[in-house]
Amino acid sequence: MTVNDSQRHISQQVILEHAQKPRHRGTTNLIHLSSEKNNPSCGDSVQLTVQFNATGDTITDIKFQGKGCAVSIASADLMAELLIGKTIAEALLIIQDFFNLIQGNYQFNFPLQKLNVFSTLAQFPIRMKCALLSWSTLESALKSYNLR
Template identity: 50%
Template sequence: MTLGNLRGLYQQVILEHYKKPRHKGKTNPVHRYQKGHNPSCGDTIELTLQLSEAGDKIEDVKFEGEGCAIAMASADLMADALHGKPVNEALEMVQRFQSMMKGQEEFPKELRKLNVMQGVSQFPVRIKCANLTWHTLKAALEANDPQADSFVTNENE
C-alpha cells in the first residue's frame, strides 16, 4: 500500500469515527467523570467511565463534547479500545499514545486501529486535539474525587 493510499485510509477512518461515533453519551452508572478542554482550538470533552465492581477494570467508556474531527475520532477510538481493559493497562495505553504522537511508538496488532492517529503527528498543531481525550482519561483514572466537577487542559503539552 502506498503512503498516499495509507494516508487516505487513515483520513477515512478518522472521518468515519467523527461522523458516526459509537461511544457518544454517558455510561450508566458513572463511576468516573472528567472534563477536558483544549484552549488552543476550543475542543471540549466530557468523559464518563463505568468500572468493574472491584474498580480495577474498565467496563464502558462514553464521551460527549465538541471539537474537530481529530479530537472526536480520537475519543471514539480510545473508548472502543478500552472496553474490558484493566485500569493499569489503560494508563499504559495513555503513555503509548502520547509516545506515538511524538513518532516514537505505535500500538501492537490487537490495538492497531489506534495507529490511524499516527498521521496526526505530522501536524504538530493538531497533536493536542488527538491527545485531549487521553489526558482526560488519565485524569479520570487518577482522580482522588472520581466525580469532581473540574477540568483538565493540555495547554502545557
C-alpha cells in the same frame, strides 16, 4: 498513489468514520468516574464518564460528550472502543503508548493497531492536541481514581 498516500487516505477514512458516527457518544449508565477538559487554543472540549466492574479495577464502559474537530471526536471514540475491558493499569500503559505514537515514537500491534491512524499527526503539531485531549482527560481521571 504512493504507500504513504495510501496509508494517509486509510487514516483519513477511519478518522472520518469515527467522527461522523461515533459509537461511544453519551453518558455511561453508571458513572463511577467523570472528567472534562477543553483545548482553549481551538475550542475543542470533552466530557468523559467511565463505568467500572464490581471490583472497580476494570473499565466496563466509557462514553464521551463534547465538541471538536474530526480528529478530536474520532480519537475519543477509538479510545473508548479500545479501552473498554482493560484494567486501570493496562489503560494507563496504553495511554502512555498513545502519547508516544502521537510524537512519532511508537506503533501499536494487534489488537490496538487501529490507533496507528493517528501516527501521521506528528507532522501536524496543532492536530496533536486535538487527538490527545480525551486521552489526557482520561489519564488524569484514572490516576486520581487509582489514588483513592
